[in-house]
Amino acid sequence: MAQLEAILFDVDGTLAETERDGHRVAFNMAFAAEGLDWEWSESLYGKLLAVTGGKERIRRYIDQYLNDFHYDGDLDEMIKALHLSKNGYYAQLVEQGKISLRPGVERLINEARAQNIRLAIATTTSMENVTNLLTGTLGKESIEWFELIAAGDIVPAKKPAPDIYFYTLEKMQLAAENCIAIEDSSNGIRSSRAADLTTLITPSIYTMDDDFSEAALIVETLDSGDVTVDTLRQLLDN
Numbered sequence: 180m181a182q183l184e185a186i187l188f189d190v191d192g193t194l195a196e197t198e199r200d201g202h203r204v205a206f207n208m209a210f211a212a213e214g215l216d217w218e219w220s221e222s223l224y225g226k227l228l229a230v231t232g233g234k235e236r237i238r239r240y241i242d243q244y245l246n247d248f249h250y251d252g253d254l255d256e257m258i259k260a261l262h263l264s265k266n267g268y269y270a271q272l273v274e275q276g277k278i279s280l281r282p283g284v285e286r287l288i289n290e291a292r293a294q295n296i297r298l299a300i301a302t303t304t305s306m307e308n309v310t311n312l313l314t315g316t317l318g319k320e321s322i323e324w325f326e327l328i329a330a331g332d333i334v335p336a337k338k339p340a341p342d343i344y345f346y347t348l349e350k351m352q353l354a355a356e357n358c359i360a361i362e363d364s365s366n367g368i369r370s371s372r373a374a375d376l377t378t379l380i381t382p383s384i385y386t387m388d389d390d391f392s393e394a395a396l397i398v399e400t401l402d403s404g405d406v407t408v409d410t411l412r413q414l415l416d417n
């Protein structure tokens with residue numbers, strides 16, 4: 180019988196509703212600071228979320244929505260700088276307390292720690308966004324609660340590719356059958372399932388209508404679904 184050894188958390192949409200009022204707002208702040216008249220509305224951002232990774236998302240926007248855009252310099256460098264600036268604004272928003280954890284996240288983390296379940300983060304977002312979010316919501320020491328934070332460009336292919344989960348399992352010397360992934364999106368569950376991980380879904384604002392047919396369990400939030408460590412153990416047994 181499989182034993183629950185570790186919980187692997189996605190970040191954006193899963194730990195917190197970061198996209199609409201966090202990353203999106205920060206992208207717009209970075210565009211304005213650069214003198215660009217780009218403005219990502221809530222609905223446009225929903226479409227752009229099909230692309231994972233902030234740098235990749237900016238590039239998709241330029242390719243798909245800005246037919247007349249021409250940049251004389253190195254576009255890769257320009258995107259990199261914009262993205263860095265955006266992450267700076269995101270950090271400010273987190274610091275100002277504009278983003279809080281979703282219901283039940285802190286409770287489940289505490290419960291898992293009390294039972295010596297290993298914890299990790301497997302995300303597409305940049306490392307600094309993860310550490311800023313953890314510090315801003317759970318306190319600085321919480322970074323140590325996670326044995327591994329696998330983030331951003333650490334793997335070449337972002338979700339929905341399974342690379343970030345393969346990387347996490349390998350680094351932690353874990354078998355997929357002994358872990359649960361917690362995700363909020365179809366890109367996330369495609370990634371976790373391709374790595375053979377039993378996956379619990381808590382849909383977020385932008386992902387309510389995603390395809391979650393591969394989920395072991397779908398709950399509105401960890402609290403409303405009464406998700407405990409024992410719930411996760413039962414999912415592995417099924």
Ligand code: XBP
Binds near residue numbers: 198
């Ligand atoms: C979500 C993402 C990220 C964020 C923005 O990843 O796709 O790109 O939207 O963060 P996950 P960056 O749900 O796996 O955490 O700008 O740092 O990419």
Ligand code: MG
Binds near residue numbers: 189192362367
């Ligand atoms: Mg997510």
